[in-house]
Amino acid sequence: MVPKEESTTSEEPELAPYKIEAARSGRSKCRTCKRKIDKDKLRLGILLEGPYGTGYLWHHLTCAARRRIEDVEAAYAENAHEGLQAPSLSELQALQEKAAKERSARKDPPYAERAPSDRSKCKNCGEAIAKGALRIVLAREISFGNQVRTTPINVHAGCVAAELQSEDCTIEVDGFEESLRQNSELEPPAVDEALTAIGELD
Numbered sequence: 001m002v003p004k005e006e007s008t009t010s011e012e013p014e015l016a017p018y019k020i021e022a023a024r025s026g027r028s029k030c031r032t033c034k035r036k037i038d039k040d041k042l043r044l045g046i047l048l049e050g051p052y053g054t055g056y057l058w059h060h061l062t063c064a065a066r067r068r069i070e071d072v073e074a075a076y077a078e079n080a081h082e083g084l085q086a087p088s089l090s091e092l093q094a095l096q097e098k099a100a101k102e103r104s105a106r107k108d109p110p111y112a113e114r115a116p117s118d119r120s121k122c123k124n125c126g127e128a129i130a131k132g133a134l135r136i137v138l139a140r141e142i143s144f145g146n147q148v149r150t151t152p153i154n155v156h157a158g159c160v161a162a163e164l165q166s167e168d169c170t171i172e173v174d175g176f177e178e179s180l181r182q183n184s185e186l187e188p189p190a191v192d193e194a195l196t197a198i199g200e201l202d
């Protein structure tokens with residue numbers, strides 16, 4: 001349901017699916033961080049057509065960039081930011097990358113996730129990982145001088161078997177499937193899809 005102050009009547013002619021603006025009051029709430037959006041802060045509205053009317057659900061523009069960059073990209077593609085002193089799309093994409101890195105730093109490999117952009121490379125074959133593709137995060141031991149550190153690495157699902165054979169990889173074949181299921185935040189069917197793409201391990 002769209003709260004009253006955020007909704008517009010359905011008589012209004014075609015609302016754009018996305019709207020970016022400086023908040024006109026301090027009354028709206030960010031659907032991402034659940035906090036108040038201060039007056040004049042940039043906010044992204046995502047049009048929602050519900051049984052009680054049509055209106056925008058608002059997010060801080062920066063919160064939207066961190067959690068739902070696809071919507072921000074779509075809004076920029078429609079020039080919803082035109083005429084505003086808004087950050088560039090690449091600045092927002094950089095925020096997203098940073099947020100994704102911070103989120104994954106808190107997780108234990110191995111896990112499967114969808115590549116948030118097409119800028120990551122598979123550490124096993126060196127090729128790019130397509131945006132939206134299932135990528136698997138494993139871990140490698142890397143030495144810096146006489147220090148040895150374990151660092152997460154991204155690989156294609158199809159490259160997992162080869163990477164697990166490599167000497168530096170710290171992930172065991174034993175229990176791999178169970179760990180992947182446990183650590184991945186994806187829906188179970190997506191994890192199944194990843195496991196199918198990974199194939200037999202021995």
Ligand SMILES: [Zn+2]
Nearest residue numbers: 030033060063
């Ligand atoms: Zn927010």
Ligand SMILES: [Zn+2]
Nearest residue numbers: 122125156159
């Ligand atoms: Zn690969």
